[in-house]
Amino acid sequence: xxxxxxxxxxxxxxxxxxxxxxxxxxxxxxxxxxxxxxxxxxxxxxxxxxxxxxxxxxxxxxxxxxxxxxxxxxxxxxxxxxxxxxxxxxxxxxxxxxxxxxxxxxxxxxxxxxxxxxxxxxxxxxxxxxxxxxxxxxxxxxxxxxxxxxxxxxxxxxxxxxxxxxxxxxxxxxxxxxxxxxxxxxxxxxxxxxxxxxxxxxxxxxxxxxxxxxxxxxxxxxxxxxxxxxxxxxxxxxxxxxxxxxxxxxxxxxxxxxxxxxxxxxxxxxxxxxxxxxxxxxxxxxxxxxxxxxxxxxxxxxxxxxxxxxxxxxxxxxxxxxxxxxxxxxxxxxxxxxxxxxxxxxxxxxxxxxxxxxxxxxxxxxxxxxxxxxxxxxxxxxxxxxxxxxxxxxxxxxxxx
Numbered sequence: 001x002x003x004x005x006x007x008x009x010x011x012x013x014x015x016x017x018x019x020x021x022x023x024x025x026x027x028x029x030x031x032x033x034x035x036x037x038x039x040x041x042x043x044x045x046x047x048x049x050x051x052x053x054x055x056x057x058x059x060x061x062x063x064x065x066x067x068x069x070x071x072x073x074x075x076x077x078x079x080x081x082x083x084x085x086x087x088x089x090x091x092x093x094x095x096x097x098x099x100x101x102x103x104x105x106x107x108x109x110x111x112x113x114x115x116x117x118x119x120x121x122x123x124x125x126x127x128x129x130x131x132x133x134x135x136x137x138x139x140x141x142x143x144x145x146x147x148x149x150x151x152x153x154x155x156x157x158x159x160x161x162x163x164x165x166x167x168x169x170x171x172x173x174x175x176x177x178x179x180x181x182x183x184x185x186x187x188x189x190x191x192x193x194x195x196x197x198x199x200x201x202x203x204x205x206x207x208x209x210x211x212x213x214x215x216x217x218x219x220x221x222x223x224x225x226x227x228x229x230x231x232x233x234x235x236x237x238x239x240x241x242x243x244x245x246x247x248x249x250x251x252x253x254x255x256x257x258x259x260x261x262x263x264x265x266x267x268x269x270x271x272x273x274x275x276x277x278x279x280x281x282x283x284x285x286x287x288x289x290x291x292x293x294x295x296x297x298x299x300x301x302x303x304x305x306x307x308x309x310x311x312x313x314x315x316x317x318x319x320x321x322x323x324x325x326x327x328x329x330x331x332x333x334x335x336x337x338x339x340x341x342x343x344x345x346x347x348x349x350x351x352x353x354x355x356x357x358x359x360x361x362x363x364x365x366x367x368x369x370x371x372x373x374x375x376x377x378x379x380x381x382x383x384x385x386x387x388x389x390x391x392x393x394x395x396x397x398x399x400x401x
Contacts, residue, residue, distance in 0.1 A: 002039030003065035009037040011055040011062060026050055054092065090179055093170035094227075097183065097195040100168050100337070103362065105189035107344050110353060115340070117191020118164030118216070125218040130237050138218065139244035150251035152278045156209045161339055165192045165216055167209060169336040171329040172197035176230075182208040184215035186224040192216040198329040198336070202321050203281025210242035247278045247288040256294070265294050268307045269316065275309070276318050282309035334369045346373050 012022060012033075019037075023030040026047065035041040036051075043051060045059075052059045108115045123141060143149070146159060153159065160167050166187075172195075173179025181204065183195040194212040196205050208228070215226055218241070219234055228235060255261075255277060261270055275285035286303060289295045295303070314320050323331065334342060345363055348354040349370060354362065356370045363370075 002042075004042065004063060005037045005039040007062045007065045008043075008051065011051075011057055012037070022051070022054065026054070090172050090227075093172040093197070094183065094195070096170045097168050097193075098185070098187075100341075100364075101166070101185070101187045101190045101193055103364075104166070104341050104344075105187070107341070107348065107362070108189075111344055111348060113344060113347075115166075115190055116164050117166060117187070117189075117193075119186070119191045121217045121220055123217050125221070127222075130233065132240065135237060135240045136244050136249060138214075139241055139248065142213075142217065142245060143248065150248045150254060152251070153246065154279070156206055156213075157339060160194065160209065160213065163192075163213075163217075165194060165213065166190050166338050166340070167194045167196065168338065169196045169198050169205070169329075169332055171199045174199040174327065176200070180227040180229050182212045182228050184212045184219075184223075184226045184228070186216075186220055192220060198332060199327050201281060201327065202323050203275075203279070203284065206279065207242050207246065207281060207284055210245045211238040213245070214238035214241035243284060243288050243291070246280050246284065249292060251278070252288065252292060252294070263294070264296060265289060266296075266299055268303055268309075268312060271295075271303070272309060272313050272316060272318075276313060282307070334363075334365055334373055337363070342373050345370070346375075349374060 012019070019030045019033040022033045026033075028047075032041070036043050048059045048062065052062055055062075104115065122145070123138065125138070146162065148159075157167055172182075176197075179197065179199065181197050181200060185193045185195070187193050194209060194216065196208050196212070198205070200208065211228060215223070215228070215234065215238055218237070219226070223234075226234070228238070230239070252274070255274060256265070259270075259273070265271060271285055271289065272282075274289075275282055278285070280288075283304075286295065286300060290297070290300045310320060310324050322328075329336075337345075345354075345359055349356055349359050356367055356374075360367045360370045
């Protein structure tokens, strides 16, 4: 085996990819990957660059037969080494997450604008206070701190921005028995940061943001990074916090009282209405109601097995997001970035610190995505409402303006 072949094999193993995974990523046959690693054939410059990007290293490091610092000793490596039994495709998304955070920090330095990232939680937490009532109290404390009351949270991203927590999204795999739902990382320059798996439904992604927020606010004194795979006491705490934060006990009782629901809910229609009101997934709604003893255990099991919640919601007149049916990371494009990064990137282009092509290359997006960030119309977009002018006229007539 050649020096390059050995380096390619080591880098692939470190990145947790199989030869089939690499072949699929590069659009080649698995046998070609095997030929490269055995030294029978040599990748050309373009293929070597693609391999280096996939493995999170540099072409020169592969040619010299060594592992780069970024692939083994960086923050992404720390996150990946924390778990042994994860989907091999996770590495690419985790490295994308860490590389984005590094770019975010670099952009802030270029603009001489600080990132107001949270580096220490404003909430007190002691591990021995991790019982059900303690977790409920913690969720209530965070809601009170943010002035959220007990009702539904329309959008979690502005909440995280207010706290100083960066949220980024990337595909990590759809098999959640192996792929993590998300991750928490305390970045040295950006502060508390959350990764959300795009290969999940919108409701599950919201739950993951709240779950990772629990790690940031209550576990960051103990850990600097964590992949969430649903195991261990920290994961149980974060799951319970997320459920209470998104569907607070008081809010559930208030909703049930106001719409006249019985103490024990049995009709799936009532549960769908509650699910859509709090903007959570069907499993989250069912589990929360079971936790509050609002659903009998036998009825809970029956509802899990028999109800098709998306079809039922559509029949009830609710708008169904396409990603409730099938997830597509390509839909997100620039939306996977937090609002603060998009604002900085726009500022860099508007102030001519970066040209649009430079900004696109810097962020790893296409030029039309930069145009979108600038707020300029793209061809084929929906037209604005023709009633906007009439609304302005109404305000002017009534003296509001």
